[in-house]
Structures are given as C-alpha cells and as structure tokens.
Amino acid sequence: MIYKISSPAKINLGLKVLNKRADGFHNIETTFQFLNWGDDITIETKVNKNQIVCPSVEEKENIISKLINLLKNTHGFKENLKVTINKRIPAKSGLGGGSSNAASVLVAINKIFNLDLSKKKLIDLALVLGSDVPIFVHGRSSIATGRGEIFKKVSLVENPVLVIIPNSKVSTKLAFENFNNIESIKYSNKKNFNSFENWIRKNFSEIDKIFNYIENYNDAHLSGTGSAIYSMFNNFEEAQKIIDNAPSNMNCFLTTTLNNSPIEDEIKNYGV
Numbered sequence: 001m002i003y004k005i006s007s008p009a010k011i012n013l014g015l016k017v018l019n020k021r022a023d024g025f026h027n028i029e030t031t032f033q034f035l036n037w038g039d040d041i042t043i044e045t046k047v048n049k050n051q052i053v054c055p056s057v058e059e060k061e062n063i064i065s066k067l068i069n070l071l072k073n074t075h076g077f078k079e080n081l082k083v084t085i086n087k088r089i090p091a092k093s094g095l096g097g098g099s100s101n102a103a104s105v106l107v108a109i110n111k112i113f114n115l116d117l118s119k120k121k122l123i124d125l126a127l128v129l130g131s132d133v134p135i136f137v138h139g140r141s142s143i144a145t146g147r148g149e150i151f152k153k154v155s156l157v158e159n160p161v162l163v164i165i166p167n168s169k170v171s172t173k174l175a176f177e178n179f180n181n182i183e184s185i186k187y188s189n190k191k192n193f194n195s196f197e198n199w200i201r202k203n204f205s206e207i208d209k210i211f212n213y214i215e216n217y218n219d220a221h222l223s224g225t226g227s228a229i230y231s232m233f234n235n236f237e238e239a240q241k242i243i244d245n246a247p248s249n250m251n252c253f254l255t256t257t258l259n260n261s262p263i264e265d266e267i268k269n270y271g272v
Contacts, residue, residue, distance in 0.1 A: 001044070001045045001046065001112075002042060002043070002044050002045075003042070003043045003044075003045075003108060003112060003267075003270055004040070004041070004042050004043075004266075005040075005041050005042075005043065005104050005105075005108050005263055005266050005267065006038060006039075006040060006041070006104065006261075006262045006263060006266060007038050007039040007040065007041050007085070007089075007097075007100045007101050007103075007104040007136075007263075008034045008035055008036070008037070008038040008100060008136075008258065008261055008262065008263075009034070009035040009037055009038040009039075009088075009089045009095040009096060009097065009100065010032050010033065010034050010035065010095060010096040010100065010132075010135065010136070010223075011032075011033055011035060011094075011095065011161070011163075011221075011223040011224075011228075011230050011257070012030045012031065012032060012094070012192075012194065012222075012223050012224050013030075013031040013032070013033055013156075013192050013221075014029075014030060014031055014191075014192040014193050014194060014221075015028060015029075015030040015193075015194045015195055015196065015222075015224060015225075016028060016029045016030065016193065016195055017176075017179055017195040017196075021147075025131065025147050026147070026176060026179075027145065027146060027147070028131075028144070028145065028146075028147070028148060029143070029144070029145050030143070030144050030148065031141070031142070031143050031144070031154060031156075032135045032141055032142055032144055033141045033156055033257045033258070033259065034141065034257065034258040034259070034260070034261050035095070035161070035163070035255050035256070035257060035258065036255050036256045036257070036258050037088070037163075037253070037255040038088060038089055038097075038100060039085055039086055039087050039088055039089055039097060039100065039101060040085075040086040040088075041083065041084070041085050041086070041101065041104055041105060041108075042083070042084040042086075043081055043082075043083055043105065043108055043109075043112070044081065044082040044083075044084075045079060045080075045081060045112065046080075047080050047081065047082045048080060049080050050065070050068055050080050050081055050082075051081075051082045051083070052064045052065050052083050052085070053082070053083065053084040053085065054084075054085040054087060055087070056087050056091065057087075057091070057098075062085075062098075063098045063099070063101060063102045063129060063130070064083050064085070064101060064102060064105055066102075066129060067102050067105060067106055067129060068081065070125060070128060070129065071106075071109065071125075074125065075115065075117075077109070077113075077115075079113060081109075083105060085101055090165055090169075090228075091169065092169035092170055092171060092172070092227065093165055093169070093223075093226075093227055093228040094170070094222065094223040094224030094225055094226045094227060094228045095163075095223055095224070095228050096132045096135075096136065096224070098130070099129075099130050099132035099133045099135075099136055100136045102126070102129050102130070102133050102136075103126055103133050103134075103135075103136030103137045103263075104136065104263050106122060106125065106126060106133075106137060107122065107137060107139075107263055107264070107267065108263070108267050108270065110122060111267045111270045111271065112267075112270050112271055113271075114271060119137070119138070122137045123137050123138065123149055126149075127147065127149050131147045131148040131149075132148060132224075134148060134149040135148060135151070136261060136263075138151055139260060139261040139263060139264055140153070140259065140260060140261075141154060141156050141257075141258075141259040141260070142154055156257070156259055157257075158256055158257050158258060158259060159232045159233060159234070159256065159257050160232070160233045160234070160235060160236045160238075160239055160254060160255075160256055161230050161231065161232050161233070161239075161254070161255060161256065161257050162214075162218075162230060162231045162233065162239045162242060162243070162252060162253075162254055163228060163229075163230050163252060163253055163254075163255065164210055164214070164228065164229045164230070164231075164250060164251065164252040165227070165228050165251045165252070166204070166206050166207050166210060166227045166228075166229070166251070167206060167251070168204045168206045168207055168226075168227045169227060170200060170204065170207075170225055170226040170227045171225075172224070172225045175196050175199070175200070175225035175226070176225070178199055178203075179195065179196065179199065191219060191221075192219075192221040194221065194222040196222060196224075196225050196226060197222045200222060200225075200226045200227070204226070204227065207222075207226060207227055207229065210229055210250065211229060213246070213247070213250075214229065214231050214242065217231075217241070217242050218231045218232075218233065218238070218242070219231060219232070232257075236254060239254050240254070
C-alpha cells in the first residue's frame with residue numbers, strides 16, 4: 001500500500017528564550033502557525049526493508065530513521081517502510097522541515113497500523129526527536145511553552161505571507177550557544193519579538209540586508225532561530241509589490257498561514 005501525506009512548514013510569531021533548564025535545553029515561549037506550503041511524503045508498506053529516500057539528507061542521519069528506531073525500541077514496531085520525502089523546506093531555515101517530516105510520519109504510522117497511541121503519547125515520543133516536533137503532532141496553531149510541548153489555544157487570522165529564504169544557514173545549536181539575553185533587549189518592543197534576531201542580524205550580513213529591504217515596505221520577522229524571514233499582509237497584491245521590486249537573487253515566495261495542519265484530514269481513512 002502507498003499513502004501520501006503532507007508535511008507543512010511553520011513560522012514562529014515571536015520566540016522568547018526564557019531560561020536554560022537543568023536538562024540542558026531552554027524554556028521558551030512562542031506562537032506557532034503553519035504554512036500552506038511544505039514537503040510531500042509518500043509511505044509505502046509491505047516492503048522488504050526500511051528505506052528513507054531524501055536526496056538532501058543522508059539516510060542514517062534522517063530524522064525518519066530515528067523515528068522508526070524509536071518506535072521499534074519503545075513499542076516493538078516491526079513493519080518495514082519505504083518513506084520518500086519530496087523536500088521543499090530547506091534545512092536550517094527555521095521553518096521546521098525535519099520536525100514536520102517526523103511528526104507527519106509518526107501520526108500516519110499511528111493511524112495506518114492502528115497503534116492506538118494517544119495524542120499525549122505521540123507528543124511524548126515527538127519530544128524525544130526534537131523540540132519542534134510536538135507542535136506538528138499537536139496540529140493546531142498554539143502558544144507553546146516549556147521546550148515547545150506545552151500548548152495553549154490561540155485564535156489567529158490566516159493571512160497571506162511572504163517568506164524569504166536566504167542562502168545563509170543558521171545552526172540552531174550555534175544560535176543557542178551564542179544566545180545573549182542582554183543583546184536581544186534591543187528588539188524587545190518589536191511585534192513578534194524573536195530573541196535571536198539581534199545576534200543573527202549582527203552575524204549574517206545577507207539576512208540583515210533582507211530585513212532592511214523588507215522593512216522599507218512592511219514589518220519583517222525571523223522564524224525560529226532563522227534563517228527564514230517572513231512578512232504578513234492583508235492581501236496578496238500588497239506582497240506582490242515587494243516581490244516585483246526585490247533584488248533578482250532574493251529567494252522568496254507567497255503563501256498563506258494555516259491554523260490547522262492538513263495531516264489529520266489526510267489520514268482519516270488510512271489503515272492496513
């Protein structure tokens with residue numbers, strides 16, 4: 001059997017780093033919203049061996065391999081799968097590509113193979129894989145705290161959004177290692193305040209130039225620890241003006257925000 005699922009990107013409507021935890025992670029506060037854009041995933045069952053097909057990531061390093069091993073170790077999952085990922089979400093962009101992939105496959109496996117894992121259990125498993133994975137399992141735009149696994153319902157407008165993906169890549173690990181709360185205060189009154197914006201703009205000139213360009217027209221915001229930048233609009237026409245005047249080397253596109261991930265609707269009738 002072959003199953004097709006979506007793997008949406010996300011943006012952070014602000015990201016505050018509160019403090020470092022005893023376990024080495026950080027407590028954060030952020031608001032997530034999904035994008036009507038992302039990766040596409042195909043899951044093929046009844047195959048001879050596990051195979052993860054994703055040209056941009058070595059198979060053994062792919063988060064899906066880690067997910068399958070986790071399910072084997074914790075729940076005795078024995079099925080072999082061929083998972084093919086059509087990547088659009090770049091790595092180290094702050095758009096949650098790998099995390100979204102893992103969450104979509106986890107939720108789909110739970111449904112396809114009737115594992116009957118509760119949403120809480122799925123989120124617990126997701127957190128083992130990474131701090132951003134639980135929000136994609138949760139599947140609803142939310143205010144997230146803790147490491148990103150404690151959710152509070154929020155009502156958000158679904159808007160047209162311009163997303164810019166710089167050539168620069170920002171390592172989440174490096175960003176947290178260089179996080180300085182004093183430096184970030186400069187932007188503390190900004191809408192959708194992001195604790196990493198000051199450090200990233202100081203250290204990545206390309207990203208700073210994009211911010212300066214967008215801010216000539218509209219507010220610009222960093223997603224996650226970067227490098228992607230986004231700008232919200234009331235209509236597509238306003239956003240298109242920025243694209244029309246943008247430098248030819250600026251990699252950008254228009255989409256809309258979503259409050260609900262499409263994954264739950266897609267898997268409703270799945271099962272073997």
